[in-house]
Amino acid sequence: QVQLVQSGAEVKKPGASVKVSCKASGYTFLDYHINWVRQAPGQGLEWMGWINPNGGGTIHAEKFQGRVTMTRDTSISTVYMELSRLRSNDTAMYFCARLNGFYDTSRYFSINYMDVWGEGTTVTVSS
Amino acid sequence: DIQMTQSPSSLSASVGDRVTITCRTSQSISSYLNWYQQKPGKAPKLLIYAASSLQSGVPSRFGGSGFGTEFTLTISSLQPEDFATYYCQQTYNTPWTFGQGTKVEI
Numbered sequence: 001q002v003q004l005v006q007s008g009a010e011v012k013k014p015g016a017s018v019k020v021s022c023k024a025s026g027y028t029f030l031d032y033h034i035n036w037v038r039q040a041p042g043q044g045l046e047w048m049g050w051i052n053p054n055g056g057g058t059i060h061a062e063k064f065q066g067r068v069t070m071t072r073d074t075s076i077s078t079v080y081m082e083l084s085r086l087r088s089n090d091t092a093m094y095f096c097a098r099l100n101g102f103y104d105t106s107r108y109f110s111i112n113y114m115d116v117w118g119e120g121t122t123v124t125v126s127s
Numbered sequence: 128d129i130q131m132t133q134s135p136s137s138l139s140a141s142v143g144d145r146v147t148i149t150c151r152t153s154q155s156i157s158s159y160l161n162w163y164q165q166k167p168g169k170a171p172k173l174l175i176y177a178a179s180s181l182q183s184g185v186p187s188r189f190g191g192s193g194f195g196t197e198f199t200l201t202i203s204s205l206q207p208e209d210f211a212t213y214y215c216q217q218t219y220n221t222p223w224t225f226g227q228g229t230k231v232e233i
Contacts, residue, residue, distance in 0.1 A: 117170035
């Protein structure tokens with residue numbers, strides 16, 4: 001079945017980096033972008049960006065500029081999200097999610113939605 | 128960034144109730160609006176995409192409507208498994224943004 005399996009929980013000190021992995025299975029890895037979404041404890045969802053496994057192109061939210069790196073290893077159908085210069089407010093659950101959609105020919109616009117999600121990886125930043 | 132405002136932030140309901148959640152956006156997003164359900168400790172689950180299209184496998188008691196800046200998620204007859212937090216999300220402009228969530232409680 002289609003699934004995304006993420007790496008395990010991480011505990012990091014402020015200023016360190018963390019790298020979370022997301023392994024895809026059950027579908028053609030190169031055909032779908034993978035998004036990263038995070039959720040601080042008791043808070044809502046925050047979109048971080050996505051990576052296109054076919055070519056490695058990325059787009060990310062401005063607030064993570066210079067701190068987030070998204071990469072992929074096509075040989076093992078895995079994408080990675082690395083967040084550097086960690087601070088306490090980066091403590092959160094990090095989810096990967098497959099981007100599905102289609103092109104709306106009536107409006108010349110792409111319909112996008114996240115239809116398959118990983119189970120989440122807890123990242124705790126604490127001194 | 129496009130701001131998303133959901134209302135109410137929480138609501139109490141009973142099994143069998145009709146529930147409506149509203150999502151308003153700070154600018155028009157056509158119909159590029161998705162709805163997700165999240166239960167505690169779990170990943171979000173896609174319910175509705177493109178404002179009104181039901182995701183495969185999602186019960187037909189869930190419905191979405193709206194266009195432009197105002198959208199609604201309706202649960203026609205609340206079931207025990209529907210007690211959760213619901214989020215809207217726009218995919219019109221990056222950064223894609225979510226509403227703050229609506230918690231549906233007993």
